[in-house]
Amino acid sequence: MFAYYLDLAIRSLKRNPALTVLMVVAIGFGVAASMITYSVFRAVSGNPIPDKSARLFTPQIDSWGPQYNDRGEPPQALDYTDAMALMRAHAARRQTLIYPVQLSVLPGGNRSLPIKANGIAAYGAFFPMFEVPFRYGSGWSEAQDEDRAAVVVLGAAFNRKLFGGANSVGREITLGGHDYRVVGVTRHWNPVPRFYALFGGGDIFGKPADFYIPFTRALDLQISTTGNNSCRQRIPATGWEGWLHSDCVWINPWVELDTPAAVARYRNFLEGYSAEQQHAGRFGWAPNVRLRDVTQWLAYMHVVPPESRIALMVSLGFFLICLVNTIGLLLAKFMRRAGEIGVRRALGASRLQIYLQFLVEAATVGLAGGLLGLLLTAAGVSGVGLLFRPEIARLAHIDLSLVGLTLAVAIGATVVAAFYPTWRAAHVQPAWHLRSN
C-alpha cells in the first residue's frame, strides 16, 4: 500500500513541477539555514565538561565593595590576597588557582627562530579536577606545588612540535629563559568554551594550552598574566610586589565540591572569610560572595556570542515561514485534486487511506527538501568562516547526528505542516465533486 501511495505521490508531484520545486527549495533552504546556525550554536553553547560541571565551582569574593563593584556583583576574578587565602584554607576537596601565561621557546631542533607558547599556571589539583587525560606521565603533586618545583606538563600538540610526539617525560625544556622538567604529556584536551579561565582574555574558543606550569613557580618568576587584569583604586607604583597586594583581580579560582552539603559548607566558609576580612578592617562592607558551578558561570559570563544566538533565532523564523509557505502550497495542491479525492472516496477509499496517501506525498516532499537541505548545510558549514569569527567557525562541523537531525527535522516538519491540508483533503465531500465534474 505504501508503495502505491509513493507512486501516486511521485505522479502528483511530477504534475506540477514548479510547485514541487518551490516546496522542496523552501524546505531545503529553511532547514539548511537552521542547521548551519544550529551547528555553530551547539558548538559555542555546549557544556565543556558535562560529567562534572555540577561539581566544579568558582568562588567570587567582593574585594571592591559597593562603590566599585559591578552593580552589586563581586569582581569576576580574585585578587592575590584572597586567592592565596582560599588556597591556604583548603576548605574544598580540591582547589586550584589559574591564570594564563605566554612564554617564549628558544630555537632548537629544526627551528631557527624562537616561538611563543601559551600556557596555564595552576596548582597540581587542576589535572584531576578537570579530568585532563594523560598520554605520558602525570601532573605534579601538592608537595611540588609547595616546593615551587620547576616542572611542566605539555599539551599533546606542543609535545609533537617540540619532541615529535615522543615520550618526553624527564626531559628538560626552557620556557621564557628558565628550565623546566617535563613530568607529563596530556592527550588532546580542549574543552570549549575554556570555562576554567574565562577571565583569561584571549580566545575562549581557541586552541588548547601548550603547557601547564605550577602557579607557585610562575609567581616566583614574576610571570605576568596574559589575561585580564582589572583594578579599581590606585595601583601601588612599586612593581611586582605592590601589584600583587593591590586590589587588581586577575586569578581564576576553582574548587571541587561533591555534595550539596559540601557546597553549603563552602559557601559558609566564603561568608566567614569575608566577615573576617570585614572584621580585620580590610573590607569596609558586609560579606558579598558567590559560588557558581560551571553552567551558571558560563551563563553569568555570557559566553555564547550574541550573534550566534541572533543568527539561530532568525534562521528558525525563516524556517517557520518556509513551513507556512509549504502549508499554503500543499493546501492548494491537495484541494486542486478534490475531484480525484471524490472519485477515490466514492470507490470506497476510507478517510484514513486519504490521510495516508497525502501524508506520504508530504513526506516525499520533506525527504527531498531534507536532502537538498543536507547539501546546503554541508556547503554552508564549510563556508561558515564567512559568517562567524574563524575560531568559532572552526568549531562547527557536520556529524552523523547533524545529518540525522537535518533529515528528521525536514521530514517531520513537512509532515506536520501537511496535517491541515490533508485534513481538508480527507473531508472532501465525494458527492459534491462527483456531481460537478
Added chain:
Amino acid sequence: MQIQPILAALRHHKAGTMLIALQIALTLAIVCNALFIVHQKLAHLSQPTGIDEANIFVINNQWADSMSGPQIDAQMQADLAALRQLPAVHDATASESYPLSGYDWDDFITMKPGQVQKTTDAAVYFGDTHFLDTLGLKLIAGRNFRADEIAPLAPHHDTVPPVAIVTQKLADKLYPNGSALGKTFYAMNPAPVTIIGIVQRLQRQEVETWSAPYAYESLIFPRRLDGDGTYYIVRAKPGEMAAAMREAEQALIAQNRMRIIDPKDGVLTFAQVRHRAYDSDRGTAILMGIICAVLLVITGAGIVGLTSFWVGQRRKQIGIRRALGATRRDILNYFLTENFLISGAGAVAGIVLAIAINLWMIAYVQMTRMPWFYVLAGVVVLLLLGQGAALAPALRASRVSPVEATRSV
C-alpha cells in the same frame, strides 16, 4: 472597485487567506528586524579609526629572551631607529596597542583625586614623539610630546605621566565648554595629568558593546612600556606598503634574532586588522542579507502559487463575470485588490510582530530600539512584493475567455 464581494469570496478561502496573511506578517517581522541588524552592523564596521589606515601596518613583536627593563628599552629604541631609516617607511612608533587591536588598556578618569564615581572611561595608548605622525593623527589644539617627556615604563608600575594628549571626544567629555587644553584630569592616581594636546579622532582598541558609551574617548601617554613584547606601528610611504612590510621585518631580525614575530599574523596591514576586528559584524550582516533575500523570494513564490491556484479554481466564475460584462481590467483589479487586502492585513499583524521581536531582542541580546522607518520600509516592500507576485496570475485570470462560462457547466 467593490470591496464587499471580495471579502465575501475570501470567506470561502479562509485557510488560504490566513496562510498568505500569516506568511506576510512573519516575513515582514523578520525582514525588518534583519535589515535593522544589517544596518547596525554596517554602521558599526564602517566607523573611522581616525588614522591613516591605507598606509599603516603593525608588527607584533615579542621578546624571546628574558630581558631586563633597560635592555628592552634600549632594544626598542634601536629597533625604532632602524625602522625609521628604511627607504619605504614614512615613520614608526611603538605602543602597547593600536585602534581595533582588541587588546585593551583603559583607565577610569576622574576630575578630582579620590573621586569615587568615574567621570568616564578612557582607552590608554602609550606613544613617543612619533606617535601622532605615524598614525596620521590630526592635532587640532596644543602641541605634540617633547622628547624629554617620553620615559620608559616598567610593567606593574603605575607612574602616571604629568602630561597627555587626548581626543576631542574625551576633551569634550571632561570639559564640555571646550576649554580642556591646559586643564587636568586624574587616571586612577593621585597625581594630576595635564592635557597638552588634542587630536581630532582616535578610536579605542576595541569596539565591544560595553565601551560604546565611551567611543573615541582615548588618551596618549608619553611612555614606552617595557613589557614582554610591543607593537611596532609603521606608516609606509604612499604606495610602498608591500616594500615597507618586507623591509621592516628583515630590519628587525637583522637587529636582533631573539624576538618572535608570528609568521602567520605577526605582521598585519591595517586592512587585515580591520577585517579581523569586524568579522562577526560582517558575518552577521551577510547572513541576515542572505536570509532576507531568500525569504522574500520564497514568500513571493508562495503568493504566486496560491493565487494561481485560486485563479485556476475560479475560471468558471471569471468566465461568468466576463460574460456578464466585466472587463479584463475589472478581473485584474479584482485579484490585485484581493491580494492587497490580504497583504494589508498581514502587514498590520507583521508590524505588531516586528515590534515584539525588537523588544524581545532589546531585552535579551543587547539590541537597540528599531526606528519606525524600518517597519514602514518593510510594509512597503511586502505590499509591493504581494502585488508583484499576484500580477502574473491576475493577468492570466483577466485573459480567461467569457466562453469558459459555458464550458464545464
